[in-house]
Amino acid sequence: MTDESVEAFRLRAREFIRANLKPLPRDESYSPLRNTRTTDEEELASVKRDREIQRMLFDAKLAGICFPTEYGGAGLTPAHQRAFNEEIAGYEYPSRFQAPTLSPCAGVLLDFGTEEQKQQHIPAILKGEELWMQFLSEPSGGSDVAGALTSAVREGDEWVLNGEKVWTTGAWFSDWGLCLARTNWDVPKHRGLTVFIFPIHQQGVTVSRIEMINGSQDFCQEFLDDLRVPDSDRIGEVDGGWTVGVRWMFHERMLMNSPLVTVPVGVGNRGALTSSIVDVAREVGRIDDPDAHDIIGEARTLELVKEKLQARIGEGMATGKMSDQAAAIGRLFGGTTGVRLYTLAFDLAGSTGVAWSDADGLARYCGEDFLMRQTGAIGGGTLEMARNVISERVLAMPREQALDRDVPFRDVPRGGAART
Amino acid sequence: MLLTLSSEQEALRSTTARFLDDRVPVNVLRGLRDDPAGFDPQYWAKGAELGWLALLVSEANGGGSVSGRPISDLCLIAYEFGARAAPGPLAASNAIAIALDATNSDAHHAVLEQVVAGGVIAAWCYSEPPPNDRIGVIEFEIVADGNELVLNGTKRPVESASAAQQLLVTGRTGTGLTQVLVPADSPGITITPLESADLTRRFATVRFDNVRVSLDAAVGAVGEADAQVERQVLAAITIGNAEAVGAMQRAFDMTRSWVADRYSFGRPLESYQAIKHRFADLLSWLEGAHGIADAAALALDTDSPETAELVSAAKAFIGDRGGELMHECVHLHGGIGVTFEHDLHLYLRRVTVNRAMFGTPKQHQRRVGEIAAHRKDEEIRGGGPA
């Protein structure tokens, strides 16, 4: 920990931000899955800019605010990160480095990486040199993460990986993957998993892109064919992958509350923003319409409750009054709110959301955002998984009956439905 | 309710909680069903000794908070009230205390002293009959006539009006608001009790026919009380919200134990995913309600520019989700949930009454929308550039 006060830090951050970063026009705030009709070249240019900004932040000692100084972080507190989140609002920021690179991936490295692994990757991440992806979900299933079929077989000092990972956003332009694989098929599912890391663009990894409903092409699938990973790139124990996985899921659910990532105030990756909804109302000439006030009021109310709920859960966990599992409450509320906000924005945009021209400002996105509405309720673990965690882990209700407990994974029934 | 209490706050909260457990357990509440006042004056006076009416009053007038955040302190009490569906006009009496405290009239301060001590019940004649039962609408006329003020019109619902010795009347004089303190037995005042959805809270219609009072009866300047009235309304809503959250928590906890003990098809209800998932949703609303209620109280205590927005957001959310949560609890109880013999309705009633007081959830939601729609850009964006 360094001893810079939050206020001194805030002023230093403010000065840096105003001098070096571009204010964002409203409708350019990054929304990872929105189809902005950019070409790959334009997308790569944005990725490059994110890397540059991350590097500038690193040089200014504003990167990795809550990461330890020995790995290039600033060694400060969540309060410093919150001040940063306030100061950066409205300016460009390295959005692609937040989730999943800084959390869960870097968080998991901090928790379980060896000293060498941390020295190699954490500073590189904080300098903008490494964008990470999480390779968890597979075509056969994502909710049941521990049911991964991707296999890793040991050969001397190396592991040979085969399988498929899917639904990663931006793997085609990212650098490293954090991957859950099966190393033992003869034990129950949670006991035969191991976590590995590897560079994405190499022999043995084929990345293919998947088009989403709205035409966005950032969703990816990765085929691992005899991919060789040195044992030094294993994270945690052999067959101890679920120990890592539990923390990994925790980082995932904590995302909006995590001190490891920058979430500019007013930005939520799981919902349209009230401020954008107000802009839409203005664009379509309904800013003084009482019906529009009803819609905006519902959006703003949910957004405020979400904000206060997150703060409450953060306080509860920090003071030990709530277990870490309570993060799932925030995940659930954030997910249901996000879905509702997209619907509200669409209702305000009206027909402009479904038939638009480039001249139509933010309203032109609202129909496609509505088409994509459920992404926030699926990605990061579906809301049903959050509901399971809340009922079982927070409220101590009985666990779901699982037919795969205490059964060698090899013998667990598997269904056929999957993307082919 | 706040997660972290100072030891003084904890003492304040737990003293009231114990007192209520002792004095108004559910069998007593049920016994008060047909009581005209809904509570025993001794109960109110004793509760006043625990600080129920003093927290929002300045020290000069015999009050004082325990943490320097008076509304937040009072909300701890209100929360315990809600969790026990306790009797008594907590929100309205405290709103009146704020009004009397803000004047510099010795006569008003003398009444205030008795209100704070619980010896005098005062009722707040604020709400008006439909279609004026909307937030911010006051058409009741208070006309200045020489050295006198003349009151004409009807107020309803007025809480504890039949039990009250004093009435604080909020009306309009020209373009501004005026507040007047009048003895409840003044000539020209007719108080007609109403039926109530709450088991112990009582309401009435109060009619004023040419009620004349001297100018000294005005609480604050004639025609200039708008800001003061707004403060009272925001405080009353926030106290009601804390009560509702207490009632929601109680219903949630009762229902949580019920689904563990109740079986169907050879399994406890709590083992069905359909029920587990509903509880997850309910908990997210409940914790959200705690969070927004406390944030609104803090905003009032710190004079935040976001106060009106947060209070309305809290009222909208707690009114809406609170109602849904209570009915989910009723539903999860099955048939017993809709009976008088089960206690759940005591809390459902509290949430229901508070939901309709001082503006419906929809009205407050619209108000939040108006505030957000007309806010300047940089305020929304948290200090960044426009």
Ligand SMILES: Cc1cc2nc3c(=O)[nH]c(=O)nc-3n(C[C@H](O)[C@H](O)[C@H](O)COP(=O)(O)OP(=O)(O)OC[C@H]3O[C@@H](n4cnc5c(N)ncnc54)[C@H](O)[C@@H]3O)c2cc1C
């Ligand atoms: C925008 C986005 C980004 C993503 N990014 C990544 C990423 O970076 N890395 C990665 O590995 N994955 C990523 N995912 C994948 C995501 O984690 C999975 O889609 C998710 O976990 C669900 O898995 P699935 O798609 O296989 O659906 P399934 O698990 O097959 O679920 C299908 C439906 O059944 C429900 N369901 C499943 N099991 C149960 C149960 N036990 N009880 C009740 N309901 C159940 C689910 O809630 C869902 O509604 C992303 C997904 C999205 C949409």
